[in-house]
Amino acid sequence: MGTKQNVLGLVFASIHDEAVYDLTKLRTMGSVPFGGRYRLIDFPLSNFVNSGLAQVGVITKRNYGSLLEHLGSGREWDLARKKGGLHLLPPYSHTSSNMYHGRLDALGNVWSFVEHSSAEYVILADCDIVTNIDLRPAIEAHIESGADITAVYAKGYYDQLTGAAATIFGIGGDGFVNDVMIDPPMTGSCNLGLDMYIMSKDFLRRIVKESMSRNRTSLRKDILLDRGASYRILAYEHTGYYSRIDSLASYFAANLDLLDTEKRTALFTKNAPIFTKTQDNAPVRFGQESHIKNSLIADGCVIEGKVENCVLFRGVRIGKGSVVRDSVITQDTVIGARCSIRNVITDKNVAIADERQLTGSAGYPLFIGKGAQI
Amino acid sequence: MYIKKEVVAMLLAGGQGSRLYALTKDMAKPAVPFGGKYRLIDFPLSNCTNSGIDTVGVLTQYQPLVLNDYIGNGQPWDLDKMNGGVHVLPPYESNSGASWYEGTANAIYQNISFIERYDPEYVVVLGGDHIYKMDYAKMVDYHKKMKADLTIAVIDVPRSEATRMGIMICDEEMRVRDFEEKPAEPKSTLASMGIYVFTWSKLRKYLIENEQANTGSKDFGKDIIPAMLANGERLFAYTFEGYWKDVGTLDSLWDANMDLLAPAMPLDLYDKDWRIYSRHNNRPPQYIGETAEIENAMITEGSVINGRVDFSVIFGGVTIEEGAVVRYSIVMPGSVIKKGAVVEYAIVGEDCVIGENAHIGASPEVYHEMNREWSIAVTGHRITVSAGQAVLPKQILSESI
Numbered sequence: 001m002g003t004k005q006n007v008l009g010l011v012f013a014s015i016h017d018e019a020v021y022d023l024t025k026l027r028t029m030g031s032v033p034f035g036g037r038y039r040l041i042d043f044p045l046s047n048f049v050n051s052g053l054a055q056v057g058v059i060t061k062r063n064y065g066s067l068l069e070h071l072g073s074g075r076e077w078d079l080a081r082k083k084g085g086l087h088l089l090p091p092y093s094h095t096s097s098n099m100y101h102g103r104l105d106a107l108g109n110v111w112s113f114v115e116h117s118s119a120e121y122v123i124l125a126d127c128d129i130v131t132n133i134d135l136r137p138a139i140e141a142h143i144e145s146g147a148d149i150t151a152v153y154a155k156g157y158y159d160q161l162t163g164a165a166a167t168i169f170g171i172g173g174d175g176f177v178n179d180v181m182i183d184p185p186m187t188g189s190c191n192l193g194l195d196m197y198i199m200s201k202d203f204l205r206r207i208v209k210e211s212m213s214r215n216r217t218s219l220r221k222d223i224l225l226d227r228g229a230s231y232r233i234l235a236y237e238h239t240g241y242y243s244r245i246d247s248l249a250s251y252f253a254a255n256l257d258l259l260d261t262e263k264r265t266a267l268f269t270k271n272a273p274i275f276t277k278t279q280d281n282a283p284v285r286f287g288q289e290s291h292i293k294n295s296l297i298a299d300g301c302v303i304e305g306k307v308e309n310c311v312l313f314r315g316v317r318i319g320k321g322s323v324v325r326d327s328v329i330t331q332d333t334v335i336g337a338r339c340s341i342r343n344v345i346t347d348k349n350v351a352i353a354d355e356r357q358l359t360g361s362a363g364y365p366l367f368i369g370k371g372a373q374i
Numbered sequence: 375m376y377i378k379k380e381v382v383a384m385l386l387a388g389g390q391g392s393r394l395y396a397l398t399k400d401m402a403k404p405a406v407p408f409g410g411k412y413r414l415i416d417f418p419l420s421n422c423t424n425s426g427i428d429t430v431g432v433l434t435q436y437q438p439l440v441l442n443d444y445i446g447n448g449q450p451w452d453l454d455k456m457n458g459g460v461h462v463l464p465p466y467e468s469n470s471g472a473s474w475y476e477g478t479a480n481a482i483y484q485n486i487s488f489i490e491r492y493d494p495e496y497v498v499v500l501g502g503d504h505i506y507k508m509d510y511a512k513m514v515d516y517h518k519k520m521k522a523d524l525t526i527a528v529i530d531v532p533r534s535e536a537t538r539m540g541i542m543i544c545d546e547e548m549r550v551r552d553f554e555e556k557p558a559e560p561k562s563t564l565a566s567m568g569i570y571v572f573t574w575s576k577l578r579k580y581l582i583e584n585e586q587a588n589t590g591s592k593d594f595g596k597d598i599i600p601a602m603l604a605n606g607e608r609l610f611a612y613t614f615e616g617y618w619k620d621v622g623t624l625d626s627l628w629d630a631n632m633d634l635l636a637p638a639m640p641l642d643l644y645d646k647d648w649r650i651y652s653r654h655n656n657r658p659p660q661y662i663g664e665t666a667e668i669e670n671a672m673i674t675e676g677s678v679i680n681g682r683v684d685f686s687v688i689f690g691g692v693t694i695e696e697g698a699v700v701r702y703s704i705v706m707p708g709s710v711i712k713k714g715a716v717v718e719y720a721i722v723g724e725d726c727v728i729g730e731n732a733h734i735g736a737s738p739e740v741y742h743e744m745n746r747e748w749s750i751a752v753t754g755h756r757i758t759v760s761a762g763q764a765v766l767p768k769q770i771l772s773e774s775i
Contacts, residue, residue, distance in 0.1 A: 036659035037675075075449075261661070268658035278654045280450075282643035283410030283674035283687075292668050298659040299411070299675055302644065312659075 005084075007055075007139060008119035008201070009048035012103060013041055014061035015195075016128040019165070019246045022367045023347065028060055030127040031067040032245070033330045033348065035258055035267075036298035036313050039070055040245065042276045043132070044125040045077045050272040051135035055084030055117055059106050064090055070277050077275045089113060102217035107208045114201065122204050124219075126195045130254055131242035132267050132274065135196075138236045142198045147234035149203070151177065151224075152196035154238045159187045165246065167193030167220055169235055177233035180224045194238060195220075241266035252345055252365045255311045255328045258296050281314050289320060305335075319354065326362065344368065377457045379429045379492040381514055382574075383422050384482055387415060387502040388435030388475050393623045396754025396772040397723055401440040404502030406627070407706045407724065409634055409643065410674040410687050412652045413444060414621060417507070418500045419451045419460070420650045425510040427498065429458030431488050433481045435465055435474060450653045463488060477592030483581040489574065497577055499570040499594065505630050506618040507641060507648055508569070513612050517571040523607040524576070524599070526550065527569035527614050536560035540568075540595055542611045550609035553599055564611055567618060570594065576607065617641040624770070628721055628750050631687045631704045635670055657690055665696045681711065689724075698728075703735070712761070719767065720751040728753075729761035736767050 013030030023032045030041030041058070048056050056079055060067060073079075074086030089110045091100060100106040103124065107114065114122065121142070123135060133152070142150035153169055160183070169191040170179025197219070199207075207223055216222035224233070241263050243254035258264045268274060281300025286292065291306040300315040305322035312318075313330040319337035327344040335341065336354035343360035347370040352358070356374055360366030368374065391403025398406065404415035415432075422430050430453060434441055441462075448460030463485050465474050475481035482489075482499065489497060496517065498510055508527070517525040528542050536557070542564045543552040554561065577598075584597045591597055602609060617640040619630040633639060643650060657676025662668060667682040676691035681698035689707040694700055698711040701718045708725040711717055715728045720735035728734060735751035742748065749768040753759060758774040765771050 259661070261663075264658070264661065273656040274658070275656055278450075280649045280651050282650070283672045284660065285644075286668050286671045286673065288637070288670045290669060292662040292666060294664050295662050296659045297662060297673075300644065 004052040004121075004136065004139060005054055006118070006120045007053050008114065008117045008122045009044075009053045009056040010107075010114070010122060010124050011041060011044045011048075011056065011058045012106065012124065012126050013058050013064065013067055015103065015106075015126050016165070016246070017061070017063075019128060020248055020251050022248055022369065023251065024063070026063060026370055027066045028062075028064050028127075029245075030058070030060070031064075031070055032127075032251070033313055034130065034245075034251075035255060036296050036311055037279075038274060038276045039067075040127040040130065041067065041070070042077075042274050043130050044127060045079070046272070046274045047125070047131070047133050047135060048123070049077050049079065049275065051133075051139075053123070053135075054079075054081060055087075055119060057087045057089050057110065057113055057117075059089045059110060061091060061100070061106075072277070076277050084117075087113060100217070102221075103219040104208055104211045104222065105217040107204070108212045111205070111208060115205070117201075119201055121198060121200055124195075124197045124199075128245045129194050129196070129242055130245065130267070131194070131238065131240060132269060132272055133196075133238050133240060133242075134272065135198075138196075139198055141236055142234060145175075145234045146232070147176070148199065148231040149224075150198040150234040150236050152194045152198075152236050152238050153191045154194055154242055155189065156192040157188065158184075158190050158192060160185050161187070166244075167195065167224065169193055171235045175235055177228065177235050180228045180233075182220060182225055191235065191237075192244075194242065194244075198236075248345070248365065248367060249363055252328055256309065256326070258311060259294050259309060264296070279314055287320070305337075305339075328365070347372075350374070376491045376493075379458060379494050381427050381429070381496045381498060381510075382489050382492050382494040383418075383427045383430045383498040383500055383510070384485070384489070385415070385418055385422075385430055385432045385500045385502055386478055386481060387432050387441060388481060389503070390436040391503065391622065394627065395624065395770045396752060396757075397624070397627075397721070398437070399754055399772055400437055401755070402434060402436050402438060402502075403622070405441040405444055406621075407689055408505065408621065408627070409631060409650075410672045410689055412650060414505070415441065415444070415502045416451075416650050416652045417505055418502060419445075419448075419453065420648075421506075421508050421510060422498075422500075423451045423453060423651070424648050425508075425512075427510055428453060428455050429492055429494075430460045431463045431485055432460060433463050433475060433485065435481075438462070438464060444653055446653070451651045458492065461488065477597075478594045479581055479584050479598050480592035482577070483585050483592070486578060486581065489578075494574050497572045497574045499572065501568040503622050504567065504618060504620055505641065506567075506614075506616065507650070508614060508616070508618075510569075510571075513569070514571055516612050517573075517610070520548075520610045521608060522571075522610040523573050524602055524609045525571040525612050526599075526609065527567040528564040528611045529567055529614050529618050530563050531565045533560060533563055536563050536565060539565035541565055544611045548611045548613070550603065550611055553595075553603060555595060564613070566595075567614060569614075571612075576602070624721065624750060624752055628704060628719075632685070632702070634672055634687060635685055655690060663696070666694075702737075706755070720753070720765070722753050723755035723757060725756045726753050727758045729759055729763065731761055732759045732763045732765075734759065734765045738767075741767055 017024040079086035172178040287304035293308045295310045298314040304320040305318045315332040321338040324341045333346045333350045340357045387404040391398040453460035621627040660677040663680035673688040680696040681694040684701040693710045703720045706724045712730040714731040717734045753771040
């Protein structure tokens with residue numbers, strides 16, 4: 001255990017952008033705000049760092065302005081390093097790199113970076129899974145088993161009507177994958193892939209080069225699904241809490257999940273903190289007529305009204321006499337006086353004037369876009 | 375090679391802060407927590423960085439561990455600079471022997487070589503025990519405009535308070551003509567804030583002379599300022615208007631925290647153009663539970679509140695359990711207030727555990743009715759108060775009970 005100097009972590013910051021289109025219109029999946037003070041990329045990055053990885057690459061596609069601003073030099077994740085550290089890998093960053101479609105051609109684009117890293121192993125992760133996972137046992141299981149690929153999965157429930165782009169594994173008694181399905185027409189309990197994969201650099205080089213020569217772009221479809229039988233794929237179970245953001249409704253639910261103390265304490269632990277960019281906000285100021293129940297509140301908020309079952313991000317203001325329930329209110333949203341708000345998601349910098357009433361429904365929250373004035 | 379700096383700031387952070395008793399038992403006064411997520415030193419350090427002063431020497435001596443750790447490389451205040459930045463300057467041993475900092479002037483004297491590296495025109499001398507927001511650059515401009523040798527920041531105080539402070543007697547162009555320490559009959563109400571701008575060549579001369587004279591005090595107020603006045607140097611007062619609060623005593627520390635809860639608080643911590651920076655702990659947002667009742671409070675990251683909080687400042691990572699009541703109090707980072715405990719008119723230090731149904735402090739009304747002398751109750755850092763125990767007003771607990 002300890003540090004994993006020989007492992008390179010790669011985060012795909014843009015790969016599920018279409019899943020929560022409203023939130024990714026202006027940003028990558030990785031920079032979607034989450035949990036009061038985080039962005040989704042904070043989870044895979046913190047998991048890498050807490051698992052001892054010292055070299056990390058972030059692969060982006062488009063709209064990555066907010067992501068670059070968030071990550072900066074990587075200092076907040078302790079990744080501003082002379083040796084290794086954080087590397088941002090946008091398209092067209094190398095002479096041979098182009099716009100990509102799947103994980104394999106994205107990896108082909110940045111292969112010179114991967115090749116030149118000192119790592120023997122590579123871990124891939126996306127930004128749609130919110131979890132706190134120690135990857136060290138998974139890396140060790142991968143090495144010990146001699147597998148070609150180790151895929152991290154969790155036992156979960158898949159609903160063909162609401163679930164999007166899920167990878168489902170059949171697992172044999174030996175712990176190896178014996179069946180792979182993507183978006184199967186089924187509903188029920190299954191082994192859901194978390195799109196975290198561990199491979200040796202040598203193996204990854206082979207499949208990336210072979211795939212590029214045959215114009216195959218998708219790791220899941222072209223390798224796991226079509227050629228899964230020719231490789232030894234170890235299934236590694238993650239038993240801790242996780243949530244998958246694959247729709248606006250699941251984004252809403254995953255945020256409100258944090259009001260559950262068991263889930264919240266599983267995600268935010270003392271010894272494996274989730275790191276993020278700090279903003280130097282003052283503490284939350286609760287006014288004389290404030291009334292707060294069951295809510296997660298980030299610093300910089302000033303609350304004069306009533307708040308129940310909400311996640312409030314940094315710098316939110318709620319005026320006197322307003323009642324905000326069952327909502328996710330992101331950064332710097334200003335809600336005036338005597339408003340009534342329920343089942344709403346506001347994006348950054350939304351301003352809601354006095355006496356407005358906004359209501360969505362529990363399964364389908366009302367979304368208010370960035371900077372809207374209501 | 376060092377690049378010349380026009381201004382270097384020297385922050386006197388070595389004081390014991392003995393009037394904070396248990397709270398400074400194992401940390402220097404500038405490291406004492408304040409206002410939910412700050413420590414006292416955040417105010418002068420943030421003022422420096424917001425004023426464009428990027429070279430700061432922090433003079434430490436008493437219990438420096440927490441303070442050194444907290445300052446680190448200065449990054450939270452943007453003071454991790456290639457040239458300049460924040461430097462912690464403890465006393466050291468030289469070939470002429472080792473000595474502690476004997477007084478405020480001696481502390482600067484011993485660090486003349488640090489200041490000389492930057493060849494500054496002006497040196498700003500600051501303390502680490504006041505809460506205020508101030509643009510030092512404006513004071514330096516004033517110092518230049520008045521062609522002063524020393525500019526002293528002053529604040530107009532009520533006459534009753536002037537008897538407890540250093541008072542400047544000025545002429546109509548604000549030139550300081552006389553100076554009185556804690557006068558019984560104050561001739562003016564302009565109190566020194568302990569913030570000085572010196573022309574470095576002058577300060578250097580007076581520091582060396584003071585050292586040679588060996589007065590025993592080696593202090594700015596007792597030696598340097600009187601000597602400069604006696605020699606007819608140009609001393610000017612710079613009037614500061616705004617919130618400024620000494621937090622050198624337990625009562626004033628409690629008061630200053632309570633000030634943050636006043637509806638018309640003149641110290642705006644939410645001003646994005648003049649942020650007060652602090653070192654962060656990567657704590658998640660605070661969680662306010664189903665059974666919580668919160669009114670008029672300041673609460674910060676990592677806290678979990680299930681009890682009742684009224685008119686209080688709650689720091690990071692504090693747990694207040696269901697049925698516990700915290701009113702008119704300050705609860706410092708990491709402390710736990712157990713079920714049924716009552717904390718009122720009190721300061722609870724860092725990482726304390728207040729046991730079930732324990733009672734800390736009492737309201738002044740109750741004590742005044744009983745004709746008993748009242749003051750806030752205090753528990754030091756890392757203190758456990760066992761279930762059902764009481765800490766009375768005026769009591770300062772430095773051991774667990």
